[in-house]
Amino acid sequence: MIQIKDLHKSYQMGSNSLHVLKGINFNVKEGELVSIMGSSGSGKSTLLNILGMLDEADQGQYILDGVPIKNLNEKIAAQYRNKFLGFIFQSFNLINYKSALDNVALPLYYQGLKRQERMEKAEHYLEKVGLAQWSHHLPSEMSGGQKQRVAIARALASNPKVLLADEPTGALDSKTSYEVMDLIQGINDEGKTILIVTHEDDIAHMTKRIVNLKDGVIIDDSKVEQIRAKQNV
Secondary structure, eight states: OEEEEEEEEEEEETTEEEEEEEEEEEEEOTTOEEEEEOOTTSSHHHHHHHHTTSSOOSEEEEEETTEEOOSOOHHHHHHHHHHHEEEEETTOOOOTTSOHHHHHHHHHHHTTOOHHHHHHHHHHHHHHTTOGGGTTOOGGGSOHHHHHHHHHHHHHHTOOSEEEEESTTTTSOHHHHHHHHHHHHHHHHTTOEEEEEOSOHHHHTTSSEEEEEETTEEEEEEEOOOOOGGGGO
8 A cells, every 4th residue: 555665855954954764665555554653853754744745755765555656746746635645633633613524524525526425424424433413513612532533534534545643642631542542443444544653652552563763764663462442441
């Protein structure tokens, strides 16, 4: 599903160049649940931005579902993002003046679906995350855990090939974090490919494979015995 080969990325900082990714090699098969760990400055956010087509590598290959991701203009990058990827963020990134239903339906608007179909799909995914009865509530009327569930429903609505989750439990307490991870594990059980960036060890062990980054290189990439979040809920 994802093939990364010899990926390098540098940024200009005044007169200096900061080499953030130093030759990353990394493959993810369809249906995997992988966490990416590393301290601040390790390069994990840069890697996630490249995977999410929000940034481009200086050199190396990125192939997503058989499609080389290279030299994309913003219009094509946006189309690819909408076709291939669903995003889940630490800060939820919901539109505050729109209901849960409208937030979930938003990616479908960009896919050109008619309103009736958008609303039906959005209702289906809100039901999937256990929030059918909250469909007409605004984000301000919801708890952190509920907001993250809406964000997960939105990420799923366009039926992406890959979910990219950036610290999805970072703003939540432990109990709510495990509830969200239980939901993510269930989605992965259905066959969805998911990558999670996290700095929390317990969350990483709820995935099936942990990739550790340090100073722009992968220092460890291991399959792990998955801990089911339900045991902790």
